[in-house]
Amino acid sequence: MTNHKNMKFTLKIWRQKDAKSKGKFVTYKITDISSECSFLEMLDILNEQLINKNEEPVVFDHDCREGICGMCSLYINGRPHGPDDAITTCQLHMRKFRDGDTIVIEPWRARPFPVIRDLMIDRSAFDKIIQEGGFISVNTGGAADANSILISKLPADLSMDAAACIGCGACVATCKNASAMLFVAAKVSHFALLPQGRPEAKERVRRMVAKMDELGFGNCTNTFACEVECPKLISVSNIARMNREFLCAKVG
Amino acid sequence: MNLLIVRMSSIAMKIWMSLLGLFLMVFLLIHLSINLCLLRANPTWFNDAAYFMGTNYVIKVFEVVLFGGFILHILIGIILQIYNWIARPVRYKATSKTYTPFLTKYMIYTGAVVLTFLVIHMFNFYFIKLDWVKSPIPALANGHPDFYTLAAWLFSKPLYSITYIILISGLGFHLYHAFRAALQSLGLNHTKYNCAIEIIGIIYSIVIPLGFIIIPIYFLI
Ligand code: FES
Numbered sequence: 001m002t003n004h005k006n007m008k009f010t011l012k013i014w015r016q017k018d019a020k021s022k023g024k025f026v027t028y029k030i031t032d033i034s035s036e037c038s039f040l041e042m043l044d045i046l047n048e049q050l051i052n053k054n055e056e057p058v059v060f061d062h063d064c065r066e067g068i069c070g071m072c073s074l075y076i077n078g079r080p081h082g083p084d085d086a087i088t089t090c091q092l093h094m095r096k097f098r099d100g101d102t103i104v105i106e107p108w109r110a111r112p113f114p115v116i117r118d119l120m121i122d123r124s125a126f127d128k129i130i131q132e133g134g135f136i137s138v139n140t141g142g143a144a145d146a147n148s149i150l151i152s153k154l155p156a157d158l159s160m161d162a163a164a165c166i167g168c169g170a171c172v173a174t175c176k177n178a179s180a181m182l183f184v185a186a187k188v189s190h191f192a193l194l195p196q197g198r199p200e201a202k203e204r205v206r207r208m209v210a211k212m213d214e215l216g217f218g219n220c221t222n223t224f225a226c227e228v229e230c231p232k233l234i235s236v237s238n239i240a241r242m243n244r245e246f247l248c249a250k251v252g
Numbered sequence: 253m254n255l256l257i258v259r260m261s262s263i264a265m266k267i268w269m270s271l272l273g274l275f276l277m278v279f280l281l282i283h284l285s286i287n288l289c290l291l292r293a294n295p296t297w298f299n300d301a302a303y304f305m306g307t308n309y310v311i312k313v314f315e316v317v318l319f320g321g322f323i324l325h326i327l328i329g330i331i332l333q334i335y336n337w338i339a340r341p342v343r344y345k346a347t348s349k350t351y352t353p354f355l356t357k358y359m360i361y362t363g364a365v366v367l368t369f370l371v372i373h374m375f376n377f378y379f380i381k382l383d384w385v386k387s388p389i390p391a392l393a394n395g396h397p398d399f400y401t402l403a404a405w406l407f408s409k410p411l412y413s414i415t416y417i418i419l420i421s422g423l424g425f426h427l428y429h430a431f432r433a434a435l436q437s438l439g440l441n442h443t444k445y446n447c448a449i450e451i452i453g454i455i456y457s458i459v460i461p462l463g464f465i466i467i468p469i470y471f472l473i
Binding site: 237 | 266267340343351353432437441
């Protein structure tokens with residue numbers, strides 16, 4: 001690793017004991033962090049140091065640490081997943097910062113995503129939306145041959161693009177209105193584009209949008225910030241597709 | 253949206269918002285074409301147009317639709333905005349570094365500028381037509397308000413003209429995001445046409461306000 005260097009940072013981290021208590025920012029100094037260290041590893045190192053000092057470690061979300069589960073969150077210096085494009089926080093490396101930088105780390109902020117503790121938030125609102133129609137009902141019976149329904153390349157590709165959504169919530173986090181339209185649109189689209197998704201398409205879009213509204217997400221004002229911050233580059237054309245689907249479901 | 257008196261989905265509200273916005277954009281075009289008559293030295297052009305707009309029955313019906321359009325567009329816009337504010341009770345400490353075109357984030361504020369303009373405009377012209385406000389300019393021989401002289405008189409005051417130009421620029425900033433956003437809300441987004449939609453929107457947002465702004469400048473110089 002030729003470019004490796006040791007770096008130091010000032011971290012301003014949101015600390016909050018539980019959902020009910022009032023949180024505050026706490027400043028930590030951290031040194032000897034390798035530039036090749038990932039952001040979450042840097043937090044692990046900080047937590048080691050805190051534990052050794054008999055202090056409470058910082059609670060943050062993570063799981064796969066390879067950009068596929070969508071569990072890691074963090075609003076870092078004004079951007080969800082930090083200062084890089086099309087990545088999750090676990091894919092962010094400290095070389096993206098300058099030595100001596102102050103890094104402000106906040107949890108996702110949205111009414112439907114309450115803070116559980118420190119930087120960990122409750123994203124079960126997304127699960128509730130999925131429960132409303134983010135599936136296709138399959139009756140039991142013999143497994144159908146995968147090739148019995150022919151699907152042309154373009155819709156198959158577009159559907160796969162939409163299905164790449166990992167439900168991380170960066171779209172909500174970055175949206176000035178805390179809108180979940182990109183997430184719901186991705187889920188609606190990946191079924192709407194396939195023949196298997198069509199029988200329940202109207203019901204699906206109606207129910208998922210109603211749930212999204214009920215949970216208190218904001219409304220889309222088409223700033224397209226979500227598309228910029230989506231680690232999976234989900235396009236806002238999916239939002240337009242959901243709007244079309246919704247319109248058809250209502251008038252048709 | 254269960255907090256609403258009338259339960260309406262967020263997307264349904266946005267669809268209404270877009271349709272009304274597009275309708276108002278067409279109205280602006282018609283209004284501008286009439287205003288441009290002010291550039292003719294002969295006052296009868298503008299006064300005749302104003303008289304036609306004020307008395308024709310078809311136009312009168314449209315006037316009701318227009319007012320309804322304005323009111324609903326403003327009302328739904330405010331309701332949506334309130335929900336948007338409520339959706340994030342705790343704000344971020346760090347200011348957002350996500351790139352978004354500047355004006356897209358301020359529709360409610362540019363909308364407020366347009367509303368301010370609308371109120372002033374109603375007092376200056378529309379209420380005179382309705383006879384709710386007395387015109388500072390004597391009526392024409394046929395008893396109708398002399399809107400040409402009234403406009404010329406108002407625009408000859410530098411303070412009025414500058415305020416007009418500033419407020420109309422606010423309209424331009426509002427329109428900048430309007431066309432693309434309206435079509436997106438209606439589900440019209442296609443890689444092949446997005447660029448054209450964006451360009452049409454930007455041209456409209458520049459040409460329309462410029463057309464309105466030429467008039468005070470013409471009267472000032
Ligand atoms: S931890 Fe799984 S995507 Fe980051």
